[in-house]
Amino acid sequence: MGVEIKESPVGDAEFDEMAAFVRDYLEASVENEDDGGRMRWYPWHSAEYRFTHILNVVDIGERIAERTGADVDVVRVAALFHDIAKLEADQETHAEEGARIARKYLETHGDFPPSFVDQVTEAVARHSYQDDLEDLPLEIRCLVEADLLDKAGANGAALMLLRMGYEARTHVDAAEMVDRVLERGEDAAARVESDAAESIAHRRLKRVRWLKEWLEEEVPGMDARS
Ligand SMILES: [Fe+2]
Numbered sequence: 677m678g679v680e681i682k683e684s685p686v687g688d689a690e691f692d693e694m695a696a697f698v699r700d701y702l703e704a705s706v707e708n709e710d711d712g713g714r715m716r717w718y719p720w721h722s723a724e725y726r727f728t729h730i731l732n733v734v735d736i737g738e739r740i741a742e743r744t745g746a747d748v749d750v751v752r753v754a755a756l757f758h759d760i761a762k763l764e765a766d767q768e769t770h771a772e773e774g775a776r777i778a779r780k781y782l783e784t785h786g787d788f789p790p791s792f793v794d795q796v797t798e799a800v801a802r803h804s805y806q807d808d809l810e811d812l813p814l815e816i817r818c819l820v821e822a823d824l825l826d827k828a829g830a831n832g833a834a835l836m837l838l839r840m841g842y843e844a845r846t847h848v849d850a851a852e853m854v855d856r857v858l859e860r861g862e863d864a865a866a867r868v869e870s871d872a873a874e875s876i877a878h879r880r881l882k883r884v885r886w887l888k889e890w891l892e893e894e895v896p897g898m899d900a901r902s
Contacts, residue, residue: 829880
């Protein structure tokens with residue numbers, strides 16, 4: 677009697693190849709568009725930001741999947757493809773479009789089980805889900821939770837402060853901007869269901885609260901809610 681070891685359908689080299697495909701796809705989306713289309717200089721509209729966000733969601737999604745007993749390969753591959761169409765499609769259609777690209781890639785590279793391909797593409801297609809996360813299949817829930825959490829925390833605060841520069845705000849607004857990140861993070865924390873996601877949210881919110889409090893303490897007149 678032995679323990680059944682489930683072989684992962686996605687090896688490290690295959691995963692790296694997929695990641696390179698996603699990065700190239702995002703860069704091409706920006707290169708192919710006409711000048712003056714979208715604000716690519718804006719922190720989170722660039723291919724570089726989008727790819728970094730994707731890798732963050734892979735990392736957070738893996739951690740949640742491991743701790744909730746979800747299929748880690750489904751979650752990490754779905755996370756990798758979830759925003760692949762974000763720079764070329766509208767917000768309303770990017771999830772469906774991303775699912776189509778993921779299916780085409782997975783069906784033409786390697787030898788992935790059809791059930792694996794179906795699970796990945798369903799997760800990508802449904803990652804913008806807005807209702808109760810309790811109703812989602814486990815793997816999709818891991819992806820949605822990871823996507824919500826990347827924007828909470830120190831990372832969200834850094835992006836918001838960077839955006840202030842583009843908006844020509846002065847640093848006196850910093851605590852107010854960080855407070856917005858905190859509010860958004862609190863909304864995300866209220867939505868996540870798994871204990872794993874809740875504990876990540878809790879840790880990340882604590883960092884943002886500290887940052888806001890430190891700013892208010894060190895800079896006179898910098899009161900977030902004033
Ligand atoms: Fe995302």
